[in-house]
Amino acid sequence: QVQLQESGPGLVKPSQTLSLTCTVSGGSISSGGYFWSWVRQHPGKGLEWIGYIYSSGNTYYNPSLKSRVTISADTSKNQFSLKLTSVTVADTAVYYCARDVSSALSRWFDPWGQGTLVTVSS
Amino acid sequence: DIHMTQSPSSLSASVGDRVTITCQASQDISNYLNWYQQKPGKAPKLLIYDASNLQTGVPSRFSGSASGTDFTFTIISLQPEDIATYYCQQYDNLPQTFGQGTTLEIK
Numbered sequence: 001q002v003q004l005q006e007s008g009p010g011l012v013k014p015s016q017t018l019s020l021t022c023t024v025s026g027g028s029i030s031s032g033g034y035f036w037s038w039v040r041q042h043p044g045k046g047l048e049w050i051g052y053i054y055s056s057g058n059t060y061y062n063p064s065l066k067s068r069v070t071i072s073a074d075t076s077k078n079q080f081s082l083k084l085t086s087v088t089v090a091d092t093a094v095y096y097c098a099r100d101v102s103s104a105l106s107r108w109f110d111p112w113g114q115g116t117l118v119t120v121s122s
Numbered sequence: 123d124i125h126m127t128q129s130p131s132s133l134s135a136s137v138g139d140r141v142t143i144t145c146q147a148s149q150d151i152s153n154y155l156n157w158y159q160q161k162p163g164k165a166p167k168l169l170i171y172d173a174s175n176l177q178t179g180v181p182s183r184f185s186g187s188a189s190g191t192d193f194t195f196t197i198i199s200l201q202p203e204d205i206a207t208y209y210c211q212q213y214d215n216l217p218q219t220f221g222q223g224t225t226l227e228i229k
Contacts, residue, residue: 047166047209047220062217063123096165106172107213108156112165 002027004097004113012091012120018084022097022113029078030055035100036080037109038071040093048093052100053080087120094118124148124212128221136229141197143224145210153188154214157195160223161206169208170195202228 008020022036029036035052042048051061053071061069065084073080084091094117098109125148135141145155153173158166168177170186173193183198197204205228210221 046222047211049218049220060216064217098165107154107218108168108171108177109158109166109211110168110177112167115165 002099002111004099004111006095006097006113006116008116008118010117010119012087012118013122014088014120015086018082018087018091018095018118018120020082020095020097020116020118021079022081024078024080024099027099028075029073029080030075033102035102036071036073037098037100038082039096039098039109039112041096041115042090042093050082050084050095089120092118092120123217124151124215124219126210126212126219126221128210128224130224131222132225132227134227134229135200137200137202139200141200141204141226143195143208143210145193145195145221147191147193147212147214150191151212151214154212155186155188155193156211156213157184157186158209158211159204159206160209166209200226200228 003025005023012018035054037052038050040048053059053073068085070083094115096112096115098112127146155173157170159169160166169180173188174186185196187194207223207225209223
């Protein structure tokens with residue numbers, strides 16, 4: 001079964017770049033039909049979808065973050081990554097990676113990584 | 123963006139109660155709506171997809187339905203392990219968006 005695991009620094013200084021990696025096991029990120037997404041959750045708040053990368057390498061970013069986000073993939077390591085530039089305290093959140101399953105009429109996030117808390121603070 | 127209005131924001135119920143959560147979309151999203159359960163400190167878990175389809179392995183006490191832009195999530199007999207926050211999510215249009223969540227507590 002597919003499993004996802006986030007990794008990266010838990011503390012980032014304001015104005016710097018947040019970088020996280022999601023390692024996928026039990027399946028290939030190159031498999032068609034799947035998008036690979038990042039979702040974040042501000043402390044005590046709801047869920048915000050950040051964007052995805054498709055197996056072809058195509059990406060889509062939430063317009064609210066588009067100017068600061070890059071999602072990339074390393075198929076040799078079966079990983080995909082998130083970079084968020086010019087972070088502020090408002091970017092403090094738990095960051096989840098998730099497989100974004102898409103078929104002709106259906107779409108959902110499953111499974112999810114366990115999540116990693118990133119705190120933006122000097 | 124499509125805005126999802128979820129209500130109530132919190133709910134307290136007794137074991138065995140029937141619990142209902144609603145989600146209203148700001149525009150027509152057909153049945154392109156999912157429901158997730160998130161327990162404290164854990165990642166969300168898919169329960170219902172396409173508004174009314176139960177994900178494999180999810181207990182049958184959970185169900186979902188749709189009527190126009192209004193969506194309903196129901197637990198027919200609340201169990202102690204159902205304590206969690208529940209989110210709806212639309213995928214009709216990008217960006218995909220979530221409701222603000224409903225936190226369920228046991229009385």
